[in-house]
Amino acid sequence: MIKLVDVNKSFSGNQVLKDINLHVKKGDIVGIVGHSGAGKSTLLRCLNALETYDSGSVTIMGNELKELSEKEVKTMRKRLGMIFQNFNLLNRKNVFDNIALPLEVWNFDKAYIEKKVTNLVKLVGLEDKIHSMPKDLSGGQKQRVGIARALALDPEILLCDEATSALDPNTTKSILELIKKINEELNITVVLVTHQMEVVKEICNRVALMEKGEIKGEGTVEELFLKPDKDLQKLLGENEVLPESGVNIKIFFPKEYSQQCIITSIARELDIDFSIVWGKLEKFRDNVLGSLVINTNEQYKENICKFLDSKSIIWEVIENDD
Structure with a gap:
């Protein structure tokens, strides 16, 4: 058009x-x-x-x-x-x-x-x-x-x-x-x-x-x-303030998943400790979608990422700015 x-x-x-x-x-x-x-x-x-x-x-x-x-x-x-x-x-x-x-x-x-x-x-x-x-x-x-x-x-x-x-x-x-x-x-x-x-x-x-x-x-x-x-x-006026220690993993959850379901599954199935350090829910048209950031020890990074991949959940590791 x-x-x-x-x-x-x-x-x-x-x-x-x-x-x-x-x-x-x-x-x-x-x-x-x-x-x-x-x-x-x-x-x-x-x-x-x-x-x-x-x-x-x-x-x-x-x-x-x-x-x-x-x-x-x-x-x-x-x-x-x-x-x-x-x-x-x-x-x-x-x-x-x-x-x-x-x-x-x-x-x-x-x-x-x-x-x-x-x-x-x-x-x-x-x-x-x-x-x-x-x-x-x-x-x-x-x-x-x-x-x-x-x-x-x-x-x-x-x-x-x-x-x-x-x-x-x-x-x-x-x-x-x-x-x-x-x-x-x-x-x-x-x-x-x-x-x-x-x-x-x-x-x-x-x-x-x-x-x-x-x-x-x-x-x-x-x-x-x-x-x-x-x-x-910068354009949106957003600035994620995240811990400098450990590894920060941002998880994107679609409408098919709830935030609670993802978090409890990671904790229960992997038996590891982590903190939720950032998150938001957004309404787009008729859907509610969201994202959150968890912080955990570097040694758990690989297992968490493999778990998220197995659930077809989009994620990214957020690198700390120098």
């Missing part, structure tokens, strides 16, 4: 995108996450040709953007919906008219518009607000209108630019549930830009972490958040 190869972009000599490579498959919910100024929104705007790029390749649904005429870009944008942090609703138009706007621009007939908007209002749960003005809506309701408007032209891809950052936690959760529902029921691919790590963990199946215009890591959400390298730990 989306493929970026060695994409670079600069503003007034300041490079904001550096050799960006990213592949988004149909049906994915991909999060692009990073701190403010990382280049996330610029990258997103390159996907719908709101920003040009200096070099590299951006292919959307089989079309290289640089090769498209202005008319072809306009047609391509029909297949891309976009929602914004600040909703971007027209204050003088009611909910119905805001959602209908893209359809009117493309000259759909009134009967089609009436039916389409009615269905979209139902999809986003605003049937009782269809004639309300934006000033009478909450932030979450305004974003639902924005989502409905983004879906008006039946897009194949939905681009979300900090769509939940202006919302409270409960409203954020409901909006994320709606986006997930749209992805599953309409088979729409979603690219979601955010600085909120919890948003990515809640609905994304893949994630790209950006810092200073570069993608520092890319993969499944579970891979990156449960097993981050040193650069990603």
